[in-house]
Amino acid sequence: MDRLPADVMTKNKWVVKGYGQFLFDAANISYSDLPFLTELFKKEGYDARIEEMPFMGKLVSANLQPANDMLHAPAPYVIREVTLKRGASGRKIKIGITGFTDLRPGTSGVKENVYAGYQITDPFEAAKKIIPELKQKADVIIALVYMDQVMAQRIATENPDIDTIVGAKEINNKEEPQHFNRATIVYSFNQTKYLGELRYYIGSDGRIENQVQRFIELDNKIPDDPQADETVTTAHQEFTNDQNKQAQQTPATTKPTALGSNLNSLFAGADTCATCHQEEFEIWEKTRHAHAMATLEKKRQQFDNECVGCHVVGFQQGGFQSLVTTPQLANVQCESCHGPGRQHSKNPGKGYGFMPTPQGCTVCHTVPNSPDFNFATYWPKVRHGSKDLLKAGS
Numbered sequence: 001m002d003r004l005p006a007d008v009m010t011k012n013k014w015v016v017k018g019y020g021q022f023l024f025d026a027a028n029i030s031y032s033d034l035p036f037l038t039e040l041f042k043k044e045g046y047d048a049r050i051e052e053m054p055f056m057g058k059l060v061s062a063n064l065q066p067a068n069d070m071l072h073a074p075a076p077y078v079i080r081e082v083t084l085k086r087g088a089s090g091r092k093i094k095i096g097i098t099g100f101t102d103l104r105p106g107t108s109g110v111k112e113n114v115y116a117g118y119q120i121t122d123p124f125e126a127a128k129k130i131i132p133e134l135k136q137k138a139d140v141i142i143a144l145v146y147m148d149q150v151m152a153q154r155i156a157t158e159n160p161d162i163d164t165i166v167g168a169k170e171i172n173n174k175e176e177p178q179h180f181n182r183a184t185i186v187y188s189f190n191q192t193k194y195l196g197e198l199r200y201y202i203g204s205d206g207r208i209e210n211q212v213q214r215f216i217e218l219d220n221k222i223p224d225d226p227q228a229d230e231t232v233t234t235a236h237q238e239f240t241n242d243q244n245k246q247a248q249q250t251p252a253t254t255k256p257t258a259l260g261s262n263l264n265s266l267f268a269g270a271d272t273c274a275t276c277h278q279e280e281f282e283i284w285e286k287t288r289h290a291h292a293m294a295t296l297e298k299k300r301q302q303f304d305n306e307c308v309g310c311h312v313v314g315f316q317q318g319g320f321q322s323l324v325t326t327p328q329l330a331n332v333q334c335e336s337c338h339g340p341g342r343q344h345s346k347n348p349g350k351g352y353g354f355m356p357t358p359q360g361c362t363v364c365h366t367v368p369n370s371p372d373f374n375f376a377t378y379w380p381k382v383r384h385g386s387k388d389l390l391k392a393g394s
Contacts, residue, residue, distance in 0.1 A: 011239050016055050016056060024058070027144070028059075028099030034116035041071050057075060060075050060078055061076065076130055087204060093139040093206060094138045101123065101147065102147040103120050123151070142162075142163065144167075148169055149167065163184070165184070166198070173189075192218065195216040198211055244324075283383075296311055312330050313335045314329065314335060339353065357375065361378070
């Protein structure tokens, strides 16, 4: 398979470095991580990489094996010894942490068990083998899983020695934990907008009596840790430089002048809309939508594909590509909400551009990304169009 882009490699390396710097005990490997893992776990140069990023030794998976002899296998589990401060105060217990991933979804709907140099074995069979082994070495067993909730429930049901399952798979779930057998099942919040805490209550005999979950919203009221802030700033600078170099190397045929004059593009840009809709254009110019990219630039995220889509026009839909090649389509413009307008600009008429509100707004103004969004407050700041359309909620 093709090598990952430089900026993606840099991001992933900083994630591994960060886990180590912030004293994480383990991290599970999902099938999505395998293209990076292939680079990280190559036998050639492995010793130098693990010296640079010691946390590599704490990346766990019990159902991933190399498909060739050029790669190392990740550790199936790690064990951490802790001293209890309450309950059986002073008692030492060993916590075993293992990991499992679902198979990778294939293009035909059939799950793939070989990807990026690794074989993904059946997680249920792997659990039946590794959990009894881990039980011989640890007092508490935690399984980190990248799979949906139904699969996590099955893991718990078939393996009664698991105490806790911490799951993730693009799920935002702050509901009460589920319980199957002795296992408590919780899910981390996507994009780390919330810090999940699962507190163990351990009796005098060293057994877990209860597990209590809470989520802490990581909003602007939580002060940044200076050391963490420095690390994040350095990381952003490094991979933003990689992204900028990549954008600068874009072939000349896709430079701004060529794209700006490409009448085959689905998107016309706000300046074209202004030729007929000057009043609406002037309202838009005074809104934060007109400067949406500046928000990302301030955070050094202007090249981050996970963020860019909600700050530009037509990203990955034949519109915005980058600030270098398509700067005329940066920011939240008319077509970000009303859709591609090239054909409408050529042949104006009714029927174009209706967007239901607030449904259309909440595509981007989600709770994780825009926690303070309130349609009644925000809408008057961007409101525009004819009275008839406004009454229709467009």
